[in-house]
Amino acid sequence: MAELRYGEDPEPSDPFPAGLLYVPVRPGPSGCAARLFRTPLGDRTAVGFTSERRLTTTLGAGQAWIRLAEPALRALTAPLGVTALTVDPQFTAAAPAPVMPVPSEIPALRIA
Numbered sequence: 050m051a052e053l054r055y056g057e058d059p060e061p062s063d064p065f066p067a068g069l070l071y072v073p074v075r076p077g078p079s080g081c082a083a084r085l086f087r088t089p090l091g092d093r094t095a096v097g098f099t100s101e102r103r104l105t106t107t108l109g110a111g112q113a114w115i116r117l118a119e120p121a122l123r124a125l126t127a128p129l130g131v132t133a134l135t136v137d138p139q140f141t142a143a144a145p146a147p148v149m150p151v152p153s154e155i156p157a158l159r160i161a
Contacts, residue, residue, distance in 0.1 A: 070097030070136065071104045072117045081115060083125055086135065094133035095126040103137050 073096060074081040086096050097119065098104035104114055117125070123134060 068099070069116055069118055070099065070122060071101050071114045072097050072122055073104065073108055074113050074115050076113070081113065083115075083117075083122065085126065085129070085131060086138070088133065088135070092133060093129075093131045094135045095122050095131055096135050096138060097122055098137055107138060107140075 073084040075084050076082075083095060085093050088094050097117070098107070098114075101114070104112060119134065123132075126132075126134075
């Protein structure tokens with residue numbers, strides 16, 4: 050096994066070329082807009098997948114997507130203050146459901 054030199058081993062936070070990505074999008078007033086996500090620590094991040102299969106496995110078959118090169122995705126999100134790029138995330142949380150009040154907490158439904 051070859052020994053890695055200091056200059057050859059980038060830090061995990063350093064940007065690295067990811068190539069052509071499948072980027073999740075949502076409809077917007079001017080066409081499609083790249084979806085932004087949150088990291089586990091709450092920071093905003095752009096997301097790209099290396100294959101359509103990985104995208105649909107993580108976000109579902111109904112998720113719209115476009116192909117973008119990694120530098121193009123970074124350039125698109127940089128003006129929004131988003132500098133992080135997550136490639137092939139495996140875990141997502143479901144969208145929050147509306148909280149329904151417990152019937153006993155609704156004044157009209159209280160039973161005396």
